[in-house]
Amino acid sequence: DAGVIQSPRHEVTEMGQEVTLRCKPISGHDYLFWYRQTMMRGLELLIYFNNNVPIDDSGMPEDRFSAKMPNASFSTLKIQPSEPRDSAVYFCASRTSGSSYNEQFFGPGTRLTVL
Amino acid sequence: QQQVKQSPQSLIVQKGGISIINCAYENTAFDYFPWYQQFPGKGPALLIAIRPDVSEKKEGRFTISFNKSAKQFSLHIMDSQPGDSATYFCAASTRGSTLGRLYFGRGTQLTVWP
Numbered sequence: 001d002a003g004v005i006q007s008p009r010h011e012v013t014e015m016g017q018e019v020t021l022r023c024k025p026i027s028g029h030d031y032l033f034w035y036r037q038t039m040m041r042g043l044e045l046l047i048y049f050n051n052n053v054p055i056d057d058s059g060m061p062e063d064r065f066s067a068k069m070p071n072a073s074f075s076t077l078k079i080q081p082s083e084p085r086d087s088a089v090y091f092c093a094s095r096t097s098g099s100s101y102n103e104q105f106f107g108p109g110t111r112l113t114v115l
Numbered sequence: 116q117q118q119v120k121q122s123p124q125s126l127i128v129q130k131g132g133i134s135i136i137n138c139a140y141e142n143t144a145f146d147y148f149p150w151y152q153q154f155p156g157k158g159p160a161l162l163i164a165i166r167p168d169v170s171e172k173k174e175g176r177f178t179i180s181f182n183k184s185a186k187q188f189s190l191h192i193m194d195s196q197p198g199d200s201a202t203y204f205c206a207a208s209t210r211g212s213t214l215g216r217l218y219f220g221r222g223t224q225l226t227v228w229p
Contacts, residue, residue, distance in 0.1 A: 004158075031215050034198050042221040043159070043204060050215060093216070101218060102147055102208045106158030 004107035006092050012113045018080040021110045024025075024073055025094030033104060034067055034077050035091040043091075049075065050097075081113045118142060118175065119207050121220025128227050134192040136223045138205035141186065145207040149217070150190050153202045162203070163190075195227045 004026040013019055025032045033048040047057040052069045060067070064083070069075040080084055089111050095102040117144045121138045134186075149164035165172040165179040165188065178191040179219045193201055202224050206217040 033216070043219045045216060045219075048216055055215065093158070097215075101149075101159045101164060102215070103149070103164075104217060106160065108156075109158050 004092055004094055004105055006090075006107035006110050008110060008112045009108065010113075011084055013115065014115050015022065015083055016081045017114075019082045019086075019112060019114075020091050021077040021079075021092075021112070023028065023075045023077070023092030023107060025075070025092070026096075026105055028074065028098075029094035029096045029105070030072070031095045031097065031104075032069060032075050033091075033093040033095075035077070035106075037089045037091060037109070038087075046077070049068075082112075084114045087112055087114050117206075117221070118218035119205055119220045121205050121223060123223060125223065125224045126213070126226070127224065128195045130195060130197060130227055130229050132195050132227075134190075134195045134199065134223070134225055136190045136203055136205070137187065138189065139185075139187045140207050140208075140218075140219050142188070142207070142218075144209045145218075147208045148181065148188050149177070149206050149208075150177075151204040151206060151219075153204065154224075155201075159202075159204055184200075192225075197227045200225055200227050209216050 007022045034046040036044045046059045047067045049069045067077045089109045090107045093106040095104045150162045151159035152162040153159040176193045181188045202222045210218045215221040
């Protein structure tokens with residue numbers, strides 16, 4: 001299995017621009033998570049989906065952030081407009097409810113820099 | 116509010132020494148406690164996990180100790196190696212796949228000097 005795939009791996013943009021991060025979960029996994037990692041705040045859960053439906057978006061910082069999961073194999077996290085404080089590494093993770101353990105499989109992350 | 120509190124933030128250990136990272140939680144509904152390991156430039160990956168029906172779980176040089184009454188659990192790395200240098204996250208969740216999420220600690224950056 002290819003694992004969780006994220007793109008792009010690195011993104012540099014200017015303040016005010018729209019940024020779209022993409023994720024392809026492991027085939028057969030029915031949960032998908034978006035995290036943000038910074039030195040100051042550690043690993044924060046932004047939103048997670050079950051069977052393509054958003055379950056908890058309480059971690060989404062503000063209305064500038066939105067996430068979608070149009071089908072079981074694709075999700076996007078969009079920031080519009082982007083701000084320098086959004087600079088972080090964004091991880092996507094997936095898991096299956098069929099496992100007895102809540103193991104999440106993380107992608108390699110997208111390093112976002114907003115100038 | 117941090118559901119899982121982790122300490123220390125950073126840890127420096129000499130090769131061959133024991134690394135110990137501690138975590139504490141309040142929610143007694145938690146019943147699954149994994150540790151994730153993250154190398155620079157990579158996503159976190161599951162290292163070892165424990166359920167509260169046992170007090171200790173060992174996998175190679177890695178051991179989780181669990182104290183249910185104190186609501187604490189810790190990761191011990193025996194004979195620490197430079198290759199163990201990474202960031203370690205403890206986490207907790209409730210049984211039942213329907214809830215899904217993990218609550219992560221803030222992470223501990225471990226450096227093992229040769």
